[in-house]
Amino acid sequence: MRAFRLAGAGAQPQVQEIDLPDPGPGEIRVRIAACGLNFADTLMIRGSYQDMPPLPATLGMELAGTVEALGPGVDGPAVGTRVAICAGHGGLAEAGNFPAALAVPLPEGMSFETAAGFQIAYGTSHLALTRAARLAPGETLVVTGAAGGVGLTAVEIGAQLGARVIAVARGAAKLALAREAGAAETIEAEGTDLRAAVKALGGADVVYETVGGDSFESLLRALRPEGRMLAIGFAGGQVPAVKPNHLLVKNISVIGFYWGGYRAFAPEVLRASMAELFAWHGAGRLRPHVGAVLPLERAAEGLEMLRSRQATGKIVIATA
Numbered sequence: 240m241r242a243f244r245l246a247g248a249g250a251q252p253q254v255q256e257i258d259l260p261d262p263g264p265g266e267i268r269v270r271i272a273a274c275g276l277n278f279a280d281t282l283m284i285r286g287s288y289q290d291m292p293p294l295p296a297t298l299g300m301e302l303a304g305t306v307e308a309l310g311p312g313v314d315g316p317a318v319g320t321r322v323a324i325c326a327g328h329g330g331l332a333e334a335g336n337f338p339a340a341l342a343v344p345l346p347e348g349m350s351f352e353t354a355a356g357f358q359i360a361y362g363t364s365h366l367a368l369t370r371a372a373r374l375a376p377g378e379t380l381v382v383t384g385a386a387g388g389v390g391l392t393a394v395e396i397g398a399q400l401g402a403r404v405i406a407v408a409r410g411a412a413k414l415a416l417a418r419e420a421g422a423a424e425t426i427e428a429e430g431t432d433l434r435a436a437v438k439a440l441g442g443a444d445v446v447y448e449t450v451g452g453d454s455f456e457s458l459l460r461a462l463r464p465e466g467r468m469l470a471i472g473f474a475g476g477q478v479p480a481v482k483p484n485h486l487l488v489k490n491i492s493v494i495g496f497y498w499g500g501y502r503a504f505a506p507e508v509l510r511a512s513m514a515e516l517f518a519w520h521g522a523g524r525l526r527p528h529v530g531a532v533l534p535l536e537r538a539a540e541g542l543e544m545l546r547s548r549q550a551t552g553k554i555v556i557a558t559a
Contacts, residue, residue, distance in 0.1 A: 242332035248286025262310030271304040274330035275356030299330025303354035356553030364393040376401030378444035386413035437461035452477030528552030
């Protein structure tokens with residue numbers, strides 16, 4: 240089968256032909272239809288991700304496909320079941336063996352392309368806003384990188400939770416996309432004093448920060464008393480330094496959030512969150528935006544779109 244493989248940190252991943260063994264105990268084999276790309280994939284290539292797989296490895300954190308075979312001791316999901324899996328790696332391939340416990344049966348009507356990019360983006364925003372930040376109806380939420388794969392879901396979920404959402408993004412097209420997702424206000428990120436712009440709109444109760452660097456530092460100062468800063472990622476490349484004395488003055492909090500960590504210490508939290516999100520999708524409350532669907536041969540191009548922050552919504556690789 241074909242797979243998009245990373246030989247070592249700093250190397251250029253390539254599509255290769257590899258053998259796939261039979262699924263082992265507790266595993267299922269999935270015929271993969273689509274795989275969602277994530278910024279973390281680019282960090283794995285650099286060797287700087289906090290949860291690196293053993294190398295060489297097949298990239299692709301989340302996938303959707305059809306169960307093809309069951310390993311010893313596995314009684315489901317049944318062969319033929321459409322599932323989504325977030326295993327951390329292995330999704331950028333035509334097939335793969337994964338722990339059966341990670342497989343989530345897809346709701347009726349959800350396409351493989353939508354499902355492949357659903358779990359991490361929507362799961363991150365849902366748990367970050369409801370569990371970590373405890374966003375309340377009527378509060379003001381600022382989202383940076385608001386047209387990206389994760390940021391756009393934060394706009395959508397924040398609006399669903401009854402918050403007033405201020406979206407920060409670059410360019411008129413991205414800002415328009417954020418408004419369609421539920422943003423009440425938008426701010427052009429390029430060349431704007433974000434602290435002044437947000438304070439002019441009344442300040443923020445919660446900031447969903449995906450960019451880092453100056454963006455993080457400016458918006459930390461735009462928080463209202465008892466505000467919460469969610470450190471989601473650092474797509475701009477600079478990890479900010481937090482000065483504790485700034486936190487004391489207004490009783491504000493900085494909260495680090497890593498969705499994948501729940502797989503290890505609270506998987507039941509992930510399951511409950513995903514069940515709610517699938518229910519929202521089934522009820523028409525969520526409208527996932529897939530910005531591009533590319534073949535496996537163009538996976539490197541898709542990752543470059545993420546790295547250069549050109550992408551809107553999710554970039555999905557069709558592996559079938």
